[in-house]
Amino acid sequence: MNKKIVVIGGGYGGLRAVEFLAKYEDIDITLIDKNPYHYLQTEAYGYIAGRFDMHDIVIDLQEWCDGFNKKVIFIYDKATSIDFKAQSVQTRSTSIAYDYLVIATGAKTNFFSFIQGLREHSYGVKDLRRAYNFRVEFENLIYKKLQDKESCEDINLAIGGAGLSGVEVAAEMANTIEMYKKTIGNRVKTIKIYLIDASKTILPGMSDFLICNTQKRLESLGVNILVDTFIERMDESYIYFKNSQKLKYHFMIFTGGIKASDLNDKVEAQKNKISQFIPNRELNIGSQINVFAIGDCVEIKDINGNILPPTAQTAERSAEYVANMIRKRIDKKSVQPFDATVLGIFIALGGRWAAGELFGVIKVKGYVAYLLKKAITHIYYLGLHLRINAGYKNRIKDPR
Numbered sequence: 001m002n003k004k005i006v007v008i009g010g011g012y013g014g015l016r017a018v019e020f021l022a023k024y025e026d027i028d029i030t031l032i033d034k035n036p037y038h039y040l041q042t043e044a045y046g047y048i049a050g051r052f053d054m055h056d057i058v059i060d061l062q063e064w065c066d067g068f069n070k071k072v073i074f075i076y077d078k079a080t081s082i083d084f085k086a087q088s089v090q091t092r093s094t095s096i097a098y099d100y101l102v103i104a105t106g107a108k109t110n111f112f113s114f115i116q117g118l119r120e121h122s123y124g125v126k127d128l129r130r131a132y133n134f135r136v137e138f139e140n141l142i143y144k145k146l147q148d149k150e151s152c153e154d155i156n157l158a159i160g161g162a163g164l165s166g167v168e169v170a171a172e173m174a175n176t177i178e179m180y181k182k183t184i185g186n187r188v189k190t191i192k193i194y195l196i197d198a199s200k201t202i203l204p205g206m207s208d209f210l211i212c213n214t215q216k217r218l219e220s221l222g223v224n225i226l227v228d229t230f231i232e233r234m235d236e237s238y239i240y241f242k243n244s245q246k247l248k249y250h251f252m253i254f255t256g257g258i259k260a261s262d263l264n265d266k267v268e269a270q271k272n273k274i275s276q277f278i279p280n281r282e283l284n285i286g287s288q289i290n291v292f293a294i295g296d297c298v299e300i301k302d303i304n305g306n307i308l309p310p311t312a313q314t315a316e317r318s319a320e321y322v323a324n325m326i327r328k329r330i331d332k333k334s335v336q337p338f339d340a341t342v343l344g345i346f347i348a349l350g351g352r353w354a355a356g357e358l359f360g361v362i363k364v365k366g367y368v369a370y371l372l373k374k375a376i377t378h379i380y381y382l383g384l385h386l387r388i389n390a391g392y393k394n395r396i397k398d399p400r
């Protein structure tokens with residue numbers, strides 16, 4: 001009898017796991033997601049700044065699953081709990097049995113409760129609805145500027161958190177404003193971008209090459225960088241800092257921290273301070289050898305024991321490893337621990353400019369890095385599209 005694999009979460013990790021497992025004849029897969037679409041969060045910076053459109057950053061999950069010729073069932077529902085003993089996942093409307101389970105539910109923005117007013121007055125970009133709201137706000141602001149020729153009042157847009165997503169969002173918005181300056185000139189000159197972080201530098205934990213070149217690029221785009229600056233509280237008009245200064249702002253995006261998705265709170269397993277699962281070396285959780293967690297919902301360490309930042313790359317690599325592990329467990333073969341070495345990182349820094357590192361030795365910046373980053377995204381996107389086109393064709397033949 002075929003083995004039943006359930007994957008919860010159709011993000012970067014979940015889709016990669018499905019793709020890798022679907023090639024086996026003796027495996028049936030069910031993918032569950034609370035949204036009907038896969039959201040390409042890594043491209044959110046371009047969407048909110050108006051460079052990409054909605055169709056560039058979402059993929060329909062039903063169509064994508066249909067591309068596997070009935071091998072993968074998609075359930076559009078929210079997983080609410082897991083019963084390890086009964087080997088089943090409860091959703092809002094049903095219960096689904098599994099032989100092997102992959103939890104890939106990602107993370108959400110951590111609007112720290114110790115920063116008063118943060119949740120009420122800022123946006124996150126980790127879910128599509130919030131990114132959409134923000135894009136609309138940004139466009140409205142530009143439109144208002146077009147109408148209001150006389151106003152010379154500064155309009156400050158704040159980004160809290162200068163990690164990977166924060167610097168990408170700041171750079172792309174600043175670049176968009178630069179583009180507008182060429183057509184509507186001075187009217188957008190008063191829109192200012194502030195990038196704020198409590199750490200001593202931007203991109204804390206990353207290499208000097210990335211920090212230094214990102215900083216230079218952001219400065220050349222006119223981004224105001226406030227590091228070593230701790231946000232204490234916010235109200236509808238001002239951001240108040242610990243150093244007693246304050247900043248009047250129009251709107252704020254918060255990218256300063258993540259927290260594992262809600263499902264983790266319902267699962268009996270060891271977790272860290274931000275609710276991520278702490279797995280064993282084979283990425284099993286809760287002492288269950290048939291339950292795995294991958295991507296942002298789990299704390300992943302490299303071979304030296306350093307906790308890795310949550311990235312799509314790590315989500316995908318952990319997914320490939322777990323798919324391979326499941327195969328080995330089915331075949332009763334010996335298994336190796338997960339090696340989460342980071343291969344490289346590319347940071348989009350507005351327009352046709354990026355900075356990146358590959359295998360720790362190749363360091364690139366500017367247009368070449370942009371081309372490499374674009375190629376990586378394009379390959380990912382093309383893979384999804386080939387599958388979705390196959391799904392669409394299947395759907396036409398299938399009279400469901």
Ligand SMILES: Cc1cc2nc3c(=O)[nH]c(=O)nc-3n(C[C@H](O)[C@H](O)[C@H](O)COP(=O)(O)OP(=O)(O)OC[C@H]3O[C@@H](n4cnc5c(N)ncnc54)[C@H](O)[C@@H]3O)c2cc1C
Pocket residue numbers: 008009010011012013014032033034035037038039041042043044045077078079080104105106107125126164165166168169261262263294295296297310311312313314315346347348
């Ligand atoms: C602006 C921005 C820029 C970024 N840039 C980069 C970059 O350049 N490079 C890089 O490597 N990473 C980047 N990242 C990080 C990257 O997007 C994440 O690390 C990645 O999305 C994690 O993948 P995942 O599969 O773990 O989770 P996700 O992609 O978040 O997917 C989780 C899925 O689980 C679903 N889900 C959650 N809870 C439930 C539930 N209870 N039931 C059913 N479904 C559920 C969600 O709907 C979602 O589809 C960026 C992130 C942001 C926000």
